[in-house]
Amino acid sequence: MANKLARLLGRFGLDWFILSLIGMIILASQFPGPGIAKGPFSISSLANLGVSLIFFFYGLKLNRKKLVAGLSNWRLHLLVQAGTFILFPVLLLLLRPLLDHGDTQVLWLGGFFLAALPSTVSSSVVMVSIANGNIPAAIFNASISSLMGIFITPAWMALATGGRQNHMDMSDVVIKLLLQILLPVVLGLLLNPTRLGQVAEKYSKQLKYFDQIVILSIVYTAFSDSFDKHMFSNLGLGELCLLGACVLALFFFVYFIMNNIARLLHFNREDRITATFCGSKKSLIHGTVMAKVIFMNSPLMGILLLPVMLYHALQLISVSVIAQGMARKHKAGHP
Template sequence: MANKIAQLSGRLGFDWFILSIIGVIILASQYPGPGIAEGPFSISWLANIGVSLIFFFYGLKLNRNKLVAGLSNWRLHILVQAGTFILFPLLLLVLKPLLNSGETQVLWLGSFFLAALPSTVSSSVVMVSIAHGNIPGAIFNASISSLMGIFITPAWMALATGGDHDHIDMSDVVKKLLFQILLPVVVGLLLNPTRLGKLAEKYNKQLKYFDQLTILAIVYTAFSDSFDQHMFSTLDITELFLLGACLLGLFFVAYFLIGSIARLLHFNREDAITATFCGSKKSLIHGTVMAKVIFMGSPLMGILLLPIMLYHALQLIAVSIIAQGMARKYKTGS
């Protein structure tokens, strides 16, 4: 029975990481003290170091030759990046007059932050592989999306808030962006051809665990601050379910719009799968670490992270089901 439950949870995307995120949120609600502590070797201090290391390891794993070789399928790349960085933000801007007021303002800002994020790398490639899509195209687009997001996400947030918002000081964001995120990526990318790049590829699984542990630390500190400041006192379970439903609707709107454009452009089956999967997914890793840079310790950061965490779980469930259905059709030749 336990094995069946574990298998079902795995198919729906509820792995140990998602369950751990739920766990640290509960922990933060009961014991916020360690999460709000400051100083050397505090959880917040370690999380800041972890952010730079995540992007250093990301650059270290990027193979420049493979990226250059993947440039040829330009129609696929344009559609994926347009879906990721243009379609999503425009969908949220349409909703701004309805949601950007009162108690819903913070949730809209968090949802727009989600919309401005790059696509996720690992799960996009895995799901494209399951559905028998264009795997090299998925790797290329997810990698390029992550690099572009370093610049595009903060730019969208500045545009959405007019560059002057209670939670965003763009001058500090730019400095942190350069030294905490961009510089580590560049250093890692330059070191990719060396032995360090080979070691990063060899121990990719272990580095993924490091990424996830850093995210858990960031989530814990963010929610500890929010709970300590009683930021969730105005939110109830109904609003959370409504937010989840809206985010699931956002996923399917983006998924079907990108799929429709792929059909209009006469993409083959493999490219269409890659376009819809990569273009409709958002990166929890980049969302969490970039939130720490962009929102810089705001007590609202916990609430601002809610949309990306909900979307992450929902997109895994939805895409897992879709990918498995496509795999069955591929095997039967239908």
């Protein structure tokens, strides 16, 4: 019975991780104490260490030869990165006059933070594979996007906040990102050709579970702080549903634009799938760990993560349905 339920949920992009994210929010609302506790062995402190380990293992799994080999399809790469780092933020900036005031100001900032994030790696590659797209290009673009996001995401946030966030100089944020994220990635990348790189590749599935556990701990601590400070008192079910509808509309709008640009550029079917899937997805991993640095000690962090979490869940459900539909058409011989 449990296996049947898991398969049914999997068909719609729902897995234990998305359900666990919801569980962490509920847990934080009822028992925020452990999430707001301070100390060297608190959940928050251990999550900080987990962030660095996530990116160390990420660099450890990056194969430099494969990345260099993937440079040849430059038109596809430019389209994906432009969609990820230009199209998304520009769309949110166009909406700023309508939303960046009053009760919607924080949600707009959370939406812009979502728009500034890099593309996700694992789910992009998996969905491209299901739809029979260009898998090597998906791996290349998702990996490059993750590296570029270390610099581009804080730069966009500095622009959106006028260079300061929560009374903290953005130069401090960049330094912390360099030490906590970029340095572990570079160290892992340098160690990739060694035995450690082979071990990381062999146990990549187990490392994915480690990533997800760290993310869950960050989500729990962020929402614990927000619930403890009563940050959600003005956010009801109606507003939450409206936010979900908005991020879903954002996904389909970007997906539509990317798909049509790929057609105008006469991409083949495989490249078009990779462009639309990779260019329309956002990384929850980068969202949670960067939020922990950029919005450090802010009780608003839980609210600011809401658009990212909703987008993550809804993009997985949407792309899962789309990818399976494409796979069926491809198997039937339709373009």
